[in-house]
Amino acid sequence: MTMGMETVDPLLQVAAVSHSFGGLHVLRAVDFGVPAGSLTGLIGPNGAGKSTLFNIISGFLRPQRGTVRFEGRDITRDPVQTRTRAGLVRTFQTPKVFGKLSVRENLMIGCYRHLASGVVGNMLHSRRSRLELELMHVQAAEAGERFGLSEVMERPAAQVPAGMQRLVELARGYVSRPRLLMLDEPSSGLNTKEIGQLRELLQRLNREGITILLVSHDMQLVDVASRVHVLCFGSIIASGAMAQIKQDERVRQAYLGV
Amino acid sequence: MSPSLLLQSVLSGLTNGFVYGLIGLGLASIFRGTRIINAMQGDFALIGGITAALLLERFGWPMAPAFAAAVVVGGIAGWLMEVLLIRPLRRRGGSEDSYLLLTLGVAFAVSALVLYAVGRDSHLLPGLGGEGIVVVGDAAIRTHALWLIAISLATMGALRVFFAKTALGLSMMAAALDAEGALTTGIDVPLMRTLTFVLGGLVGGLAGVLVGPLVTVYFDMGLLLTLKGFAAAILGGLANPMGAIVGGVTLGLLESLAIVTVSSGYKDVIAMAILIVIMIAMPNGLLGRRLRKGG
């Protein structure tokens, strides 16, 4: 679902973001936007700066120059949890599940961002606290089924196979009802069949209305995106539909020539 | 405040500062070698001081052998601690908290043991150069204090040479920086770790022997000394043990100034507050390189 040339502000807007480590310029004046409701891809060869950009958008790094706007608000200096509470949810390249917690508890935590019972209320088992706990159980169970995790719900997340851990992380992100779901190299470690399943999953989620930003170096996975930006040596060298991108001379050079 | 009072306080601040610096040196060395914060570094000083006191008072040893023996006992204590306590914890997979709890426990244990064995009395050690003092302008400083400063500087220099130029020192550094790599080049990494603690024990024992003549040795002195040494180490930058001396002197001077401007009962409060402020504001110290946040 592509928006036409934006008359509406994009959900996420990255503007003139630059960052360097030591003397190394990793990002140079990066500009791009993610329209609401889209499945957008950000690709590029290894070393292009994707991780740095990802960390800047999600709040794990402050850019030296430039801004990040989410739903019209400037979030460039916001801490990670503030962005999450605003609806920007990310996953990690190596799935960061809560190993000692069960899969069920991992999913329950996904609800955290949109619940509000406080410490005192929780101690006193206030009505709100109990309702929220119930809600967390229900949503976790539902997500568990959707993502095919019903069998492993009670297992500690660390004891679940790696491919499934990725599903746990994804399901956990889904439970948080994100306004923007950012996925960091979600296909690393997956075989072709699993990548295919992941593609379908992402399409389904997007059809439900979840805006997705997919960052990957894997062309096969990013194929599912309606609009793709190509990052190379810290700059966006091409933007457009996947088919266009594949024909782009500069992109081919970037991937083959590097 | 009169200039002579100021001068006097600078002199005593300097003296204390070098003691804190020595403790900090031991702390930083152990941290660099094993990534463990040794909460009982000050108690190594207690061990050294008490050993010297006992040898002098109860067994009538002459000064030089007693002091030397005390330092060695400090080293032995370090050795025992590493082999008997740290290693088993490491084998069982200790977390950062548990190492800290362990060294804290040993600190309390040593303090309690001294209390039980020797009582609450303070012991004054004889100073190097006896009771002699050197007059500086309108102020005076004990000869022993000058010796203390000289020995501290010499220790710092010796350690510097040791780590940079000797095979053993370089091996210890290598083991600390990259344990696996060091193993492949034949370095006995566990032994290096043990030696790091021995070194910490020696330096701590030395500090005890040097500070004993100035402030007396008593069962409770370890914890406060550890904290001040820790402040010195952080000020100097944990990555650079030599910086601990500089950090210690800074702390000593600040503490002395505080005593003459505020009352002396608050001395420790001020030192502790300085420690907290340093940790928050300057975790990499005055001299340290840019590291990620401390601990």
Added chain:
Amino acid sequence: MSPLRRALVWGIPFLVWATLPFVATRHIVDLLVFAGLYTIAGLGVAFLLGQCGIVSLAQSVFYGIGAYCTAWFCAHKGLPSPVGVAAGIALSTGIAALVGWPILRLSGHFLALATLALGIIGQVLFLEWDWLTGGTLGIGGIPRIAPFGFAFDTPLRFYFLVWPIALLLLVLHHNLLHSRSGLALRAMRDSPEAAAALGVDIHKLKVQMFMLSAALGSTAGSLFAHYVTFVSVDSFAIDRAISFLLLAVLGGVYTVWGPVLGALFITVLPQWLSRLGDIHAFVFAAALIAAVILLPEGFGGAIRNWWRTRAAK
């Protein structure tokens, strides 16, 4: 578990608890009262360590604040006991928030040593500010807790006051652990980055936990003041903080009722060792060392694990 079994598992300990003070000597009951007080203070240290990974040696300060607030408002001003308790809690949580905000950004070692530094600062200030605390001379004449004329003035009576309060606090703590906050705490311990990425404000949560810990210490202190009716600085020195930490580690920081075991251990043990003189400090320290190396989950954790392996068979 069948209703009968449940009744036995809960009923028997309750009966033992309820009848014990009537059969034991006054001295033992006195010790058990202290065990109750230490359970409350120790709970504060235990959950901070177990849930947040924070080693706190500052609990003696809050214990003292609670005691001195009670002394001040109840002995000097003649106000009823809840005022003292509330004032202590307010002051303690306030200070915990103020001091905690900057220092809880520190990690691991730095934080532990910062709390130790706080403990020492508290100890010295209690001593130096004798216009407030009475210094070594202390404050006496603290009235008993006496609602509607029934005074809790004997160890026996106080036993039946302190333990229900301790139990209540343990229940509240249990509630906390099995709630959204409890889940957030465990997640935070497990993977702070992922927790932040799910909206958990880690720093704020740590400060809240520190405040909670302080409130517990203060409550214990206020009760302590009402029990002994005379407080002086000796009770609020670093060795008190060490005792609290010790009982937390020994009892086990990963079970809710661990502090009870730890508190019983440190109040009862000196009894047995009193014949040997001043050795109990050393034995405590040795116990701490042994617990850290051999029983990292404390008595409570060991018992719980044993129970689980039994249940699995």
